[in-house]
Amino acid sequence: MEIPKNRLLPDTAQINSLGHLEIGGVDVVDLAKRYGTPIYLYDETTLRNRMREFVSSLKETYPKSKVLYAGKAFLIKKMTRILAEEGLGLDVVSGGEIYIAKESNFPMENVYFHGNNKTIEELKFALEVGVRNIVVDNLDELKLLVSLVKRRPINILFRLTPGVDPHTHSYISTGKIDSKFGFQLNSKDLETAVELVKTDTFLNFKGLHCHIGSQIFDTKFFRISAEIMAEQVVTFTKKWNLPVEELDMGGGLGIAYKPSDDPPTPKEMAVSVADPIGEVCNREGIELPTLILEPGRYIVGNAGVTVYTVGTIKEIPEIRKYVSVDGGMADNPRPMLYQAEYTAFLANKMNKIPVETVTIAGRFCESGDILIDKAVLPTVENGDVLVISATGAYNYSMSSNYNMCPRPIVIGVRDGKDEVWVEREKYSDLVRLQR
Ligand code: LLP
16 A cells, blocks of 8 residues: 555654554554554644645735634544644634633634524624624624623624535525525625624624535636626625725635545635635725635545454355454445545555455444445455544534444553543443433
């Protein structure tokens, strides 16, 4: 087996003298022996590399800029500490995510609160702990805020729906008009919201936001949405006399899940959004807004792998060979939800040549719990340590206790040392809240 060149595995991945996969200077086979499996394994070096790369690519392209990490991809206390050290802000979507940021003393002025149905309790909690930037999704939310914010002013951004559908690979201006998120462009609600914000003393209009989708491989969709949003900057500034200080273009940059994937770089994403904004503001003589991007997957996706142990193997002659591992849809629901495709490695057989195509099945009680339909591997045997790459984003954060299985341990590695970031759940955790 080889380490793919497209940054599918963490940056520090290599094959050691024992023929084992090593990440962050730590032998993955040894790690599996010491901690048991499954393990969500994160390489801190890769996390920091991706953060620095994203921040510097954007800064070089558009100096007046900020990067917010989208916490929904993977948020634990350790993550918020690394983010603070690397100077990134944080995009949160729930009271729980705000709580994690607060618990680790993350600077609350760098937190932006999103969501299409923030509850009163969540908004109150956000204001109480010092969140100052609210991305307002709709008119009802704005009215709620008017009633809640009566002392210290807060900053608000309006989330708009630019009508770009990146998943169909075609620009259908009516397609994404059907979205639960954001104000529709040129709508009555948006006009009412504009009037409301102009007359309220405590709501400080800061700017505009959009997010067109995730795992995007074609940067033309970023460009199209930036063109639309730049025209909105003109409308807000000139027609409504509401200068746009911040323009937040969301996240969505795709990553590699397979050795053949060739996603765009942060630099390419930055250029595709910065160009139209620069052109339009220049043409209209408008001051450039601060450009914000919100990568989630790009920062954490390839920094994480999941480590499993191979259990039972079942061969159906002429049909397929099922290789079952000790995890599955509860720690990685993405293959079932999005038909996401992944790549497997045998950490203890990295020097062996791939010779067979097998199906990697999960341990959960559903026939559809298949992690990889066709994995090409060296001869697989019971007890092998199987690693699935690029599981750093939306795996831990979307995991469940299905079949009453405790969630895996989360381990971070760096410079030959391993550290437990989140303990493995125990059976007693399964009944902790039950009366
Ligand atoms: N900003 C906003 C407002 C978002 O809604 C999202 C993702 C992001 C930023 C970050 O997007 P990213 O850079 O990670 O693509 N569970 C799905 C992904 C859902 C993404 C939701 N919003 C998955 O596993 O593929």
